[in-house]
Amino acid sequence: MAKEKKAIKSKPQVLEEAAKAAPKEKVVAPPRTSSAPELLRGMRDILPAEAKYWRFLRKTAEDFAVAYGFDCIETPIMEPTNLFVRAVGKQTDIVEKEMYSFDDQGGERVTLRPEATASIVRAYLSHGMFNIPQPVKLWYEGPMFRYERPQAGRSREFHQVGFEILGEGKPAVDAELIIVGNAFLRALGVAASVQVNSIGHAGCRDPFKAALLQHYRARRSEICEDCKRRLTRNPLRVLDCKIPECQPVKNSSPQIVDHLCDDCRTHFMKVLEILDEADVPYVLTPHLVRGLDYYGRTVFEYVPAGGEEGAQSALGAGGRYDGLAEILGGRATSAAGLAFGMERIIARMREANAPVPELPAPSIFLAQLGEHARRKAFALFEKLRAAGIRSAANFSKESLKQQMEIAGKLGVRYALILGQKEVLEGTLIIRDMDSGVQEIVGYEKAIEELRRKLG
RNA sequence: GUGAGCGUAGCUCAAUUGGCAGAGCACUCGGUUGUGGUCCGAGUGGUUGCCGGUUCGACCCCGGUCGCUCACCCCA
Secondary structure (H helix, E strand, O other), X not given: OOOOOOOOOOHHHHHHHHHHOOOOOOOOOOOOOOOOOOOOOOOOOOOHHHHHHHHHHHHHHHHHHHHHOXXXXXXXXXXXHHHHHHHHOOOXXXXXXXXXXXXXXXXXXXXXXXXXXXXXXXXXXXXXXXXXOOOEEEEEEEEEEOOOOOEOOEOOEXXXXXXXXXXXXXXXXXHHHHHHHHHHHHHOOOOEEEEEEEOOOHHHHHHHXXXXXXXXXXXXXXXXXXXXXXXXXXXXXXXXXXOHHHHHXXXXXXXXXXXXXXXXXXXXXXXXXXXXXXXXXXXXXXXXXXXXXXXEEEEEEEEEOOOOOOOOOOOEEEEEOOOHHHHOOOOOOOEEEEEEEHHHHHHHHHHOOOOOOOOOOOOEEEEEOOHHHHHHHHHHHHHHHHOOOOEEEOOOOOOHHHXXXXXXXXXXXXXXEEOHHHHHHOEEEEEEOOOOOEEEEEHHHHHHHHHHHHO
């Protein structure tokens, strides 16, 4: 806060006084106009240097979606705030302190989406997707927003790619998602293991929470401050506390798997059986819980391999959310889903030096010299493109030297040189960039000749 | 929201005890007519994040502030 030494004055008043006092008063420095505009905190440009990772990630996601029968869906980046409050949960950190919310010009309370599942369930319900063959399998990709302190693997705008299966409650769905996610990471060259747990449905989770509270309250003096807070806010979270002093209490605490009802237990066992049969390695993790209210029964999380146990943030996570559709006011709908953090995956790909395909480089550069030649070069370039010959050019450059320099940097195999002389003669020079050998060919035969040379 | 470290050119980093703010890379131009890589030369580029204090003098020391990074909380 600026120190208020004087009462606030109107602008004209201030200006008048400033004029009077001009010779003596220190003049406030004018706002800098030459400095570069700044990025909002937690926002990041994704520059061309990174493009190949994003392209590969999106392409791989789409390949998996097609292979496993997921249809693409895009939902708005902005939704009514209430959608997330109801879906994610009023008591969660996301809703309590991380949402970008504001009133729009019409006075409606809106929010930049912090996650996509709520929107997808809304779309499923509002478009009556329960009337088409079930289950409905959808995938999405796009930016999400959470107002947090940025750090490694976390920014305020980040991107998720996710897969959702709605309208089916069978354990095969849970297993399919875990399997797809597992194969997806492998295809990207990212080593990770999947941790799996069941947190039951509300009917078995609530008694468990009570048992957990009883256990922890009896030993209140032995646990950390964070855990004390967790007990009142989100009791399940004490189970993944990493503080050493809490470990004894945690290890002797009741486990959710012992509190599952018959249905939830059977469901979970079947999920694990399918994973076993599919030879998908998983880690049973009794303390794994989720931070969003809508999860129930199966929950899972992909943690990068190699790091310290526990200290790693998840690359992706998911689970079953059978109750969500009803919470949003729709008909009861079984569903499950999975989401990955794209920035986190890309960070691991880079660390692991995962092989990422490059965009095919141009094999020829078309250089032009003079007004006439430039006009003709545009036509020729279009012919090259239509012929499927990847070409580069820089029509705004005038000196041949500069154009050759660009051709060299691009690493093309051949340079085409079209100057005044060639235009008059109806010819073209083809220069082999490695050997420096040049030959003159007829303009009309150039495409054919290049095709032959490039094989 | 809490804690720690760091802010010098587009990038990577120098600058002796407090004494003229520099290099490499990149970029632009040139080394004679229409030919790239290597080489040589020149040039552009800075309110040393910002504000204040100490001092004859501050990139350097002190205070504040903003930003970045990392960690906690929480999360993908």
